[in-house]
Amino acid sequence: MRGAAIMPFEERDTWVEVRTRHDLAADEVISALQKEIRRGHTDNAALLAYEMLTTSEALEAKLWQRLLVISVEDIGYGQVDAPVLIHTLFQMHQHFPRPQGDRYLFALHAVRYLCGCTKDRSSDELLNWVKHTVETEERRPEVPDYAIDMHTAAGRRQGRGKRHFLEEGAVVWPELADREQIYRRRLLALLDSSKTG
Structure with missing residues (x-):
C-alpha cells in the first residue's frame, strides 16, 4: 500500500484567479454549471453558460471542454449518443466567429439537451475505482x-x-x-x- 494520499489533486486550478464579466469567480461558475446540468436546472445552467461564453474566448473554450466531459461523465449510459451530439455542436459552433450571436446558440442547445438527459455516472465511478485500485496497489491488470x-x-x-x-x-x-x-x-x-x- 502507498501513503495516505490516494488521489491527489496535482493540477493547479488556473480559473481560481479569474473573474467573469459580472465579477463572479470563474472556478465557481464552472463548478456551478456542471452541478446545475447534473440536476437538470436548465435556466440557471444556461445563464452560467452564457456568462462563460461572453466573458472570454478562453472561458468559452473551457465551457465546451466541460460539456464534452459532462456528456460522458454525467450522462454516460443514460443517453449513449450524447457525446456524438455534443461534439457535433462543438464543431458546428466553430463555423461562426466570436462574438456573433449564432455562435452561442450551439452551446446553449448543448446545455439544454444535457439538462434533459437521463443521467448515469457509472463510467466516472468506474474510472475512480480503477484509479484508486491501481494507485493503492490493491489490484493489477491480469492476462487471462x-x-x-x-x-x-x-x-x-x-x-x-x-x-x-x-x-x-x-x-x-x-x-x-x-x-x-x-x-x-x-x-x-x-x-x-x-x-x-
Missing part, C-alpha cells in the same frame, strides 16, 4: 489464459491456432441472441478438413 492465443508469442509457442482462437479468443459476451452462425460453422469445417488450427 484465453488471451494467450495465436496473436501472442506465448500462444504460438503453445501451438494455439485458429481453432483455439475461434473457441476461446473470439468469445463475446453478451452475444446477440440468434446471431448468424453460418460463417463460423464454415470456418470450423475448413479447419477440420485441412487439419490445421
Whole structure:
C-alpha cells in the first residue's frame, strides 16, 4: 500500500484567479454549471453558460471542454449518443466567429439537451475505482489464459491456432441472441478438413 494520499489533486486550478464579466469567480461558475446540468436546472445552467461564453474566448473554450466531459461523465449510459451530439455542436459552433450571436446558440442547445438527459455516472465511478485500485496497489491488470492465443508469442509457442482462437479468443459476451452462425460453422469445417488450427 502507498501513503495516505490516494488521489491527489496535482493540477493547479488556473480559473481560481479569474473573474467573469459580472465579477463572479470563474472556478465557481464552472463548478456551478456542471452541478446545475447534473440536476437538470436548465435556466440557471444556461445563464452560467452564457456568462462563460461572453466573458472570454478562453472561458468559452473551457465551457465546451466541460460539456464534452459532462456528456460522458454525467450522462454516460443514460443517453449513449450524447457525446456524438455534443461534439457535433462543438464543431458546428466553430463555423461562426466570436462574438456573433449564432455562435452561442450551439452551446446553449448543448446545455439544454444535457439538462434533459437521463443521467448515469457509472463510467466516472468506474474510472475512480480503477484509479484508486491501481494507485493503492490493491489490484493489477491480469492476462487471462484465453488471451494467450495465436496473436501472442506465448500462444504460438503453445501451438494455439485458429481453432483455439475461434473457441476461446473470439468469445463475446453478451452475444446477440440468434446471431448468424453460418460463417463460423464454415470456418470450423475448413479447419477440420485441412487439419490445421
